[in-house]
Structure formats: C-alpha cells, structure tokens
Amino acid sequence: MTTSETREETVLEAVGKRRELVNDAVPEELPVARPERLYEASRYLLDAGGKRLRPTILLTTAEALADVDPLSVEYREFPTVDEDVGEIDLMGAAVSVEVIQSFTLIHDDIMDDDDLRRGVPAVHQEYDLETAILAGDTLYSKAFEIMLETGAEPSQAVEALDVLANTCTQICEGQALDVDFERRDDVVPEEYLEMVEQKTAVLYAASASLPAILMGADDDVVDALYGYGLDVGRAFQIHDDVLDLTVPSDELGKQRGSDLVENKQTLITVHAREHGVDIDELVDTDDVEAVTEAEVDDAVAHLETVGSIDYANDKARELVDRGKDRLEVLPDNEAHDLLDELADYLIERGY
Amino acid sequence: MTTSETREETVLEAVGKRRELVNDAVPEELPVARPERLYEASRYLLDAGGKRLRPTILLTTAEALADVDPLSVEYREFPTVDEDVGEIDLMGAAVSVEVIQSFTLIHDDIMDDDDLRRGVPAVHQEYDLETAILAGDTLYSKAFEIMLETGAEPSQAVEALDVLANTCTQICEGQALDVDFERRDDVVPEEYLEMVEQKTAVLYAASASLPAILMGADDDVVDALYGYGLDVGRAFQIHDDVLDLTVPSDELGKQRGSDLVENKQTLITVHAREHGVDIDELVDTDDVEAVTEAEVDDAVAHLETVGSIDYANDKARELVDRGKDRLEVLPDNEAHDLLDELADYLIERGY
Structure with missing residues (x-):
C-alpha cells in the first residue's frame, strides 16, 4: 500500500x-x-x-x-x-x-x-x-x-x-x-x-x-473513461473548495476563505446551511482585502463543528473510489496504476 | 439590364x-x-x-x-x-x-x-x-x-x-x-x-x-466561392462605413457618424488622412450623445471634397465585380443570378 x-x-x-x-x-x-x-x-x-x-x-x-x-x-x-x-x-x-x-x-x-x-x-x-x-x-x-x-x-x-x-x-x-x-x-x-x-x-x-x-x-471504454473523468473532476473541485478554507493564503496564491467572503456556494456551505448555519454571518465583510485570518479561522472551526468539511471530504473520497473502479476497462499496467494514483492525488494534494 | x-x-x-x-x-x-x-x-x-x-x-x-x-x-x-x-x-x-x-x-x-x-x-x-x-x-x-x-x-x-x-x-x-x-x-x-x-x-x-x-x-469550386465571399464581404463592410456617414440616424438604428466620433478607422478616414485631412478635427466631440447632425454634415462634405467617399464606393464596386467573376465556377441558373444580384445589393442597399 x-x-x-x-x-x-x-x-x-x-x-x-x-x-x-x-x-x-x-x-x-x-x-x-x-x-x-x-x-x-x-x-x-x-x-x-x-x-x-x-x-x-x-x-x-x-x-x-x-x-x-x-x-x-x-x-x-x-x-x-x-x-x-x-x-x-x-x-x-x-x-x-x-x-x-x-x-x-x-x-x-x-x-x-x-x-x-x-x-x-x-x-x-x-x-x-x-x-x-x-x-x-x-x-x-x-x-x-x-x-x-x-x-x-x-x-x-x-x-x-x-x-x-x-x-x-x-x-x-x-x-x-x-x-x-x-x-x-x-x-x-x-x-x-x-x-x-x-x-x-x-x-x-x-x-x-x-x-x-x-x-x-470501443464505446464502452470511451464511456467508462468519461465517467472516470466526471467522478475525479467533481472530487477535484470539492477538494479545491476545502483547500480554499484550509491552506495559507501565500500557498493558495489568493486570500484563504475568499469563497466565503465572496458568498460563493461550495459543497461545504451548502451542507452547513442545511445544518442551520447562517453562512452570511460566518464572516462579516464581503471584501477579500478586509477579511482577517482570525475571522477565517473562526468560520472554519464553525464549519468543522457541524461536520461540513468532513462531509465534503467524504464525498470527494466516494467519487474518487468510484472513478477508480471505472478504470477496470483498462489493461493492468503502469499507466493504469498512475491514473489510480492521480485520482487519489486530486483529493490529497495540499494546494 | x-x-x-x-x-x-x-x-x-x-x-x-x-x-x-x-x-x-x-x-x-x-x-x-x-x-x-x-x-x-x-x-x-x-x-x-x-x-x-x-x-x-x-x-x-x-x-x-x-x-x-x-x-x-x-x-x-x-x-x-x-x-x-x-x-x-x-x-x-x-x-x-x-x-x-x-x-x-x-x-x-x-x-x-x-x-x-x-x-x-x-x-x-x-x-x-x-x-x-x-x-x-x-x-x-x-x-x-x-x-x-x-x-x-x-x-x-x-x-x-x-x-x-x-x-x-x-x-x-x-x-x-x-x-x-x-x-x-x-x-x-x-x-x-x-x-x-x-x-x-x-x-x-x-x-x-x-x-x-x-x-x-471540388477544391477549385470551394476556393472560388471562398474568394467570392472574401470580395463581397469586404465590399459589404466598406459600404457599411459609407452608410454610417450618409444614412439618417433613425434608419441606421444608431447615431449617424458614430465611427468618426469614436475615432474608428474606415477606408474613408484612412484615405482622407492620406490626402491631408486632419480626421481628429472633423468632429469636435468624442461623445456620440453630443454630436450634432450639422457637425456630421460638415464632416461628410469635407470627406466628399477630397474624394474619400468616392474612393470607398469605387473600391467596393471593384471588389463586387471581382467577386461576381469568381462565380463562373457555378452552373448558369437562377440561384447563380441571385448570388450576382446579392453581391450588387450589398453595396447598393440603403441601410
């Protein structure tokens, strides 16, 4: 392993x-x-x-x-x-x-x-x-x-x-x-x-x-590979949304928490709202220049408490596992293994 | 005829x-x-x-x-x-x-x-x-x-x-x-x-x-028709530039002379500049809301004097005639005649 x-x-x-x-x-x-x-x-x-x-x-x-x-x-x-x-x-x-x-x-x-x-x-x-x-x-x-x-x-x-x-x-x-x-x-x-x-x-x-x-x-190969891409692509985006909250701004190349500040929907905020969190109140400002690291920290802590970040991580993992299963149409070889690992990497990468 | x-x-x-x-x-x-x-x-x-x-x-x-x-x-x-x-x-x-x-x-x-x-x-x-x-x-x-x-x-x-x-x-x-x-x-x-x-x-x-x-x-038919399109398309645009100066604003659907006001190059202004006209001085304003019909009339009169509008009209006619010649690859029929007439229409239309 x-x-x-x-x-x-x-x-x-x-x-x-x-x-x-x-x-x-x-x-x-x-x-x-x-x-x-x-x-x-x-x-x-x-x-x-x-x-x-x-x-x-x-x-x-x-x-x-x-x-x-x-x-x-x-x-x-x-x-x-x-x-x-x-x-x-x-x-x-x-x-x-x-x-x-x-x-x-x-x-x-x-x-x-x-x-x-x-x-x-x-x-x-x-x-x-x-x-x-x-x-x-x-x-x-x-x-x-x-x-x-x-x-x-x-x-x-x-x-x-x-x-x-x-x-x-x-x-x-x-x-x-x-x-x-x-x-x-x-x-x-x-x-x-x-x-x-x-x-x-x-x-x-x-x-x-x-x-x-x-x-x-063959068409079934094309379709399976298309499905792999759909699964890992969604997982990639969900993980991106997690990273926006958890990776320091200098590594992200933009302000951490900017999705929250700009009121962008993510799987995390959608889940949190369904669990009673008032998303608009998580950070006070809607200006990415004005938000503080402490505000973002508090917001992330709140989202963790209601399980929204775990929910997003679980969903991403589920999609990646399904995507990897679809690769069964491919022969067993090194490139196939690499596609498996790429799928995992998409939701394990730190930036 | x-x-x-x-x-x-x-x-x-x-x-x-x-x-x-x-x-x-x-x-x-x-x-x-x-x-x-x-x-x-x-x-x-x-x-x-x-x-x-x-x-x-x-x-x-x-x-x-x-x-x-x-x-x-x-x-x-x-x-x-x-x-x-x-x-x-x-x-x-x-x-x-x-x-x-x-x-x-x-x-x-x-x-x-x-x-x-x-x-x-x-x-x-x-x-x-x-x-x-x-x-x-x-x-x-x-x-x-x-x-x-x-x-x-x-x-x-x-x-x-x-x-x-x-x-x-x-x-x-x-x-x-x-x-x-x-x-x-x-x-x-x-x-x-x-x-x-x-x-x-x-x-x-x-x-x-x-x-x-x-x-x-066949390729020679494709090429000839492509050439027809290039010729009549350029003629169309040149005529459009003439219409911008000569058709009343309510028929144009926008301010007459707006190309001049907005400092857009046309074959007319390019010709006029080559013949000593200071294009920037033709209309005082660069705001289409502010220009008067009289100002546009004076500008057009000036452009006519140096022959720029005739030059554009001649160029458009030359292109249309060449385009029509290219249609010789087509059989003689009613649709062919219509393509000839369409070419003429492109530079004779009033709006």
Whole structure:
C-alpha cells in the first residue's frame, strides 16, 4: 500500500515530466503571431504555470489504453488501437484541452472580478477587458483548430470535436449556474454537484475519454473513461473548495476563505446551511482585502463543528473510489496504476 | 439590364423568404434550455432581427451548386454533389454561421462599449457583462455543435469545422487589429482592407464555401466561392462605413457618424488622412450623445471634397465585380443570378 506521501511524490514526478513536454508543445501549437498583443495575452496564463493535470490525465489514459510504458512512446506519434489507422498527435489533443481550460479561466476571472490567477495578475488586469475577452475567444477557436490536426480518422475526429464543443457548452452552463447560485440561499447539494459537473468535471471527462475516441477504442471504454473523468473532476473541485478554507493564503496564491467572503456556494456551505448555519454571518465583510485570518479561522472551526468539511471530504473520497473502479476497462499496467494514483492525488494534494 | 431598384426588390424578396425559414430554424437549433437566463441572453440578438444575409448566401450558393431552382428543395434534406452520400442538413449549416455572427456581435458590443444593436439594447446592457460574455461563449460552442450535425461525410465535416474554427480565429485577429487601429493615426488602406478581411469578410467567405465543402464539391469550386465571399464581404463592410456617414440616424438604428466620433478607422478616414485631412478635427466631440447632425454634415462634405467617399464606393464596386467573376465556377441558373444580384445589393442597399 502506497502511503499518501510517497504517492504524492510519484504523482508529482509523473505530472512534472509531462508538464515539461506540454510546456514545450504550447508555443509550437500556439505561436505568438500577428496581432502580437492578442497572442501574447492569449499565452499569458498558459505561460504563467499550471500543473497540467488535464493533459497529464489525457496522455496517461492513452498510455494505459495502448498498453505501453509511461513516457516510452513519442506523444506526437502515438499508436492507435486500430493499427491500420496509423499514428496520431496525442500531444496536440493534450494542448487543446489545456487551451480550453485557459480560455475559461480568462473569461471566468472577468466574470468573477478576480484580480489574481496563478500568482500573477488576471489577463483583464495585466492587459484590459477588451483584450481579455478577445484572448479567450482566440484560445477557444485555436483549441478546435489544434484538435482538428491530430491526424485521427475523420469519423473519430468528428466525435472528438463533438465532445470538445459539448464540453465547452456545458462549462458555460455550469458557470451560469455558479453565477446564479451566488444570488440564491437555497442551493442543495445535488444542485451544487450538478453545477460542478458542468463547470469543472466535464473537462476532466473530456481529457480522459478523448484519447480513447481518437485512438478508435470501443464505446464502452470511451464511456467508462468519461465517467472516470466526471467522478475525479467533481472530487477535484470539492477538494479545491476545502483547500480554499484550509491552506495559507501565500500557498493558495489568493486570500484563504475568499469563497466565503465572496458568498460563493461550495459543497461545504451548502451542507452547513442545511445544518442551520447562517453562512452570511460566518464572516462579516464581503471584501477579500478586509477579511482577517482570525475571522477565517473562526468560520472554519464553525464549519468543522457541524461536520461540513468532513462531509465534503467524504464525498470527494466516494467519487474518487468510484472513478477508480471505472478504470477496470483498462489493461493492468503502469499507466493504469498512475491514473489510480492521480485520482487519489486530486483529493490529497495540499494546494 | 436590371435597374438598381428592381434588383433591390428581387434581392429583398429572396432574402426575406430565406430569413423566415432561418428564423424558424433558430429556436429548433438553439432551444431555450436550462439555465434559461443564459439561453435567453444567447437568443436575444438572434431574435431581435437581422437580415440573415450570410445564411442567404450559404443557402443560395448550395442551390446554385446543386443546380436546383431557388426554394424548390427542402434545406433540411439537401442533395449533395455525390449522390451516394445522401442528404445534408443545409439549414443547420446556415444557422451555425448566423450563430457565429451573433456571438461576435455580443462580444464586440462589450469591447466597443456600444449600447444599441438592431434597435434594441446590447446584450451586456439588457442583461449584464457576465451574462453577455457567457452568452457569446455559449453561442460559440453551439455553432460548432450545430455544424457537426449536418449529416455530411466525416471527412467533409472535418473540413467544414476547420473552416469554421479558422474563421473564428481570424475574426478575433481582425477585431484585435480594429481595436489597435483606434490608437493609431498611420493606418494605410492595405492594412484597413486586411483588417476588414479578417473581421468581416471571412464569415462571408465561410458562408459561400461551406455548402460546397459539405456537399463534396471540388477544391477549385470551394476556393472560388471562398474568394467570392472574401470580395463581397469586404465590399459589404466598406459600404457599411459609407452608410454610417450618409444614412439618417433613425434608419441606421444608431447615431449617424458614430465611427468618426469614436475615432474608428474606415477606408474613408484612412484615405482622407492620406490626402491631408486632419480626421481628429472633423468632429469636435468624442461623445456620440453630443454630436450634432450639422457637425456630421460638415464632416461628410469635407470627406466628399477630397474624394474619400468616392474612393470607398469605387473600391467596393471593384471588389463586387471581382467577386461576381469568381462565380463562373457555378452552373448558369437562377440561384447563380441571385448570388450576382446579392453581391450588387450589398453595396447598393440603403441601410
């Protein structure tokens, strides 16, 4: 049995190696062309960092499916399940997913009026509102262009594009629900989980299932991998909500407790409200600049007392376990093990 | 020889009939689903009107290619060039293009801080900034989803998606150039025409060439139709710039001369500057609410004196004539004639 710490080391090493390859591929897929300011703004968040968890899941799922050792085959010339079809550019698909992620972050930061992201100014702060809207729009179409160039069979490319477009639609729907929830005080856990599925988990589901689609795997494999992504993606978001309350602000890259201050719904607050907690009274201010660490500490203690943080942690664990079970469609190999460990890591990571 | 007035009648009747069909198809392709506010905002501009010129060009090009009488064949079950392939949903493709157009209008109105569009409040005014960004993003992915459901052969669907994605990228690039031009006073006509090609004409080019792609026409036909779209699309925008100066505000649906007031570059101002006119001095104010009709009249008189409006009109005519020549790849038929007349209409229309 791997302990949580050695597992974290294994996962971080695996993620780190793929991150380097993805980071090298980003400027290849998205060179700074004319108009330069537009492309610089489009690349700004991508170049500022990010763990590349979604590309890592995409690349590792492909390795598990193809039954090859991790990092043993060039991602740019990856074997498909049907040998007659030839190779596909799996790295392109991985970058496409990360580009979609980056587009949503740029537009979300405008909508949520967030000034910081990955420790640097949000794009609308570093540039301006117009450029940030346009940078997001550019990444949007670029993601489709990149996904169209994997060299997959046309029928599989069409299916991949359909998943990508559908994913984007659902992300928009989820973000709309999230914005709507800020104005409501009667959101129940099921609604919250539906919102998280649309806003966050579908892109994990796309990441896990797209390699199977592009490589020509059977539908039941595609569906199981999609389900894995939905489960671990929701778990990831729930854990993110826990981290927002428990990790020091300097490690978070933003004010701890900012979700509470900004009245954002999380599984924790939804549970707490159902258990009689007046969420609006947990912190006095609605200004993240004004909240004190002591106020956040008191709020967290209160949420722990009613069991809301345990509830969120339990839910995340349940989802991860179910997601791992779905991986039974994959052969037993090192990449499969890594996908298991990645799932655990998503809810054990400290930031 | 058709006179300009009877031609306008013919074109308006043809456009009007297709507009009705397109208007019926919009709610079919884009029903108001959950979250309702998001989809209502997404539909707001589409439902507010619009001539549907791009869908009309798409539908008519298909009729010319298939050599069928205008409006004689169901657009939802349209014959392809290769009879083995079966039918395609051409109306879906037409709606997809209009949905892209609507997405760009919503985001452009935010960027340009325009309050009115088609005589109604812009989406960010009627709703709010967050909803307008998200409505545009939703239309973006929906356009791809709709285009993926035409029933075309996968290889042709992939090509169509590639054109659509590439079109969106170019529209973003063109909009970025347009924003950039507002800060510059040394833009030359070639740069302006490049910007207009990207910002406006590529969607006309997509509209004219997509039916050929989906129907499996030869590459030279696709290329010629794309060229037709680029030419008439640029002419359309140049004529739009002329109309901004010459059509009464109540017919325009916005203040006449607003481009001048807001310091927007047009082929007219770029030409005038090259001929010694101080564009910044043409109107005193930079507030569209404050400008008077007399000020706009004086500015227009000045621009006429140096020949800038004639120059723009001549350029638009030259482009339309070249575009019509490109249609020689099409069979001689009624739909072909209508595409000729549509091209003329684009630079003869009064609003």
